[in-house]
Amino acid sequence: MPPIADLGLLPESAAEHQGGTTLCADAPWASACRDPDTVEGFAAVVADYADRLWAAGVRPGEVVALVKANHLDIQALQCAAVRIGALPALLSAAMDPADLLDCLRDLRRPHLLTDAVGAEVLRPWREQLGALVPRLLTLTPGAGLDGAVELGETAPHRVTRHHGTDPTLITHSSGTTGKPKLVVHTVDSLYAHVASQIGVVRSLDHAGISAKCLSFVHVRMSSGLLTVLNTGMPFLGITSPGPARVCETLLRYRPQALEAHPNMFLRWEALAHNTPNPFAPVERFISSFDAIHPRTLRTLLEASDHPDPAFIQAYGQSETGPVTVLMLTRSDVRGAGLSSRDVGGVFPGMTELRVVDDDGSALPDGTPGNIEVRTPARAESIVGRAPLPGRDTWWPMGDVGVLRPDGHVELHDRQVDRVPGVPSTLRAEDVLLDELPELAEVVIIAVEGTVTAVTATAGGTPVEEERWRRARRAAGLPEDTAVDHRPWEEFPLTGTMKVRRNRLPSRAALG
Template structure:
């Protein structure tokens, strides 16, 4: 078989890596839910064998080319292996986070109409307790840790052989993943081999300076592996043959710390909400990050104090933080680097990481348009950000009209508000749906984080006919009112803060605060000053 210089085929990814002689160790924080007997140490050939095993399961369960296989289970890296197995059959994997509310999960499964649902007993029980029998949305259901009558278990499919691999057309649907759903029901995003493997994973499979994985790297991640990022990350990293790929499935420090201790990372990609939780442990166990040369943050905005704290924990001479901005529909659009020096120069003057850097050269283009007329705006003015990229998804399952409505020719409406300066640098203000009449909620949140270390999270919610409402999660359950008033004295007027516990903030699988759900809990209007038209 002819191998290319880039990862192309999702279904045979691990077979292709094995043929290339990969020696990368795959280290897991806990055993895979789908193969607990495999333990916590894998290599590429054993991962390839697991993909073939799962493909055999799916074929025996009746999955055929073109079918959809929905995957919704406890978070772990086996989302990637199960997706590879479905793609090997010519089927289309659809990864759904177990963090989705039962009614949301039910809605997405109804849109998908999968031939097979791969899930676990706990998720089924949670959905049924909420009055949703999600197994009824699929032709058959495979429960990876035990099944009731009418459902399949791995034991029922044991020993089934995987058919020869099939490879879809470059522009045929390859994988489906959902958006974060911070403001409502997530969209089901369709990617192809061309968009996610060639454009996204292919870009990461180059040995770029600083960013590219090195032969002696331990490349560590901790995020929602239901996210499409997991496919591009796995393929791009493994194609460069690092010493080890380390997966931390559970963000809780009690589970994460032992894995970090056993396998000290040299590059680290973690969703920002998890980093915020880990940050409070740096005083006692910051040495776990001493070897990190590169930190990567995606999925959501990250506060400057978090970036500063982790860069300070590294014992490298010049560690780097790469912040990427993009969407499930587009992949990364811009990136920016932070160093200890660059943060020190900005501290106190402009405490924000909302300056997102510049478009990826040769891969993305950006422009800002007027929110009402959709006509391009002059440099420096604030409006809706549109992008142009060859990695754009090809549609939304069950919502094709919604997808088309966000396109003007080949330009895609990101739904974000921001500006682009004369150097091409992007500054993010807000999501359009969350926008305020004065200032930006994201920047206010950054300032509060910088000025009040006791605040674990500040979420500013705009309302149509009054000052925005700050929702504040604090370290000890009580907010110093005097310190709060002093910290926000020069900011746009806000209502009195609502104090909550960290655990009370509803979150998506990638750790973003579900602002729409939070609004409902607080009895606030569904939208702020924004229209919500571009979500």
């Protein structure tokens, strides 16, 4: 079928062409009319949700803010809202409550749709909610906020068709560097996230399942759904990143492709040594968020039983979609010196990238500076912010890196995360993880002027002092680098499992 970019119409169209294709979640659809396991079933759930939203009084042009448990049903609810002409705003229930309230305030009195998980997060703030949202809707009978109306009644809805420049979706940035931004995507900008990917997927053998363990409110999941429904790729949504649950799910479904956030893959490294091995059938590992550590790449690719597995890494952000792409094989990662700094080259004919100094002047290849891009996938606007410049202007990514003569981009740091005396925290963290296999996580920050390594080990025991000193020297860190060892569970994370570096110093400063 020809590509369709309208999220409201796409499920129905996909059901007509490939209704029997697998599309399912690893956990029950608690709020849906059925537990769909095919594209046809997914489309039926979307239509039912659209009837329920319509019966609840949601109408074209209105904003529906969604705060609920992480599950594939978020994507069905999103499609249902778009189908009736509303504008869905997908907010993570894992967001800091103060940030969540700020987002609701910026959305200017949206409908608020929650379930038991969302209600639990918002209940302490019930008095403030009354001034921020005109109506509370709940998917969970008896577990909503006081005064919430259950989304139970149905009424035939009216379908709204969307054109390329129409706003179709609001998602939010991770908030690793401050308050999350509410990013508005149009039909065209969202489709540009995946236009080239759809062509690639159609050229591949994708008879096996593509599994994604992501934050289902992230724009990557919405663009992923566009790809899945346009190509007929069998799909599995994994709801929880817990290693035991993930292992069970992978062994049950045996996916051909597996996508997750980089820190999820890092956390799953130990699963590669399980018997049976859950990664054995995976041919393609995919990540499109932060740069991923080389140790994790090696572990995953070596764990696959496929003769030539690949890791596909994309670099981008919520506002731009993917900017560069890199594909690595076993032979690429077995050599010494591999760094997560290399995130590949731009998408030909679609994205432009340059590196500039602080005054905006382009720098020669190999010179570190600020990364800027131009892409048709850039978002339309940011809620509560000044209008964005046209897509023909250069967009600052907020990252420091270099453009190599071969066209590949190397990341050094986020601009706000730079640590004086450390040329690249990314490189230093890569080296430490390679030198110290027991590390489950390490983050380099500055605390009151002192370079500090915040660490967690798989077994919970701090790294032996002499081994730490050797690893520190290999990483090029100063001799007086402090170590703050803490349990992995105490690392402050976003909904996409990025470490919130700006929240780490509080405890480190006490040491």
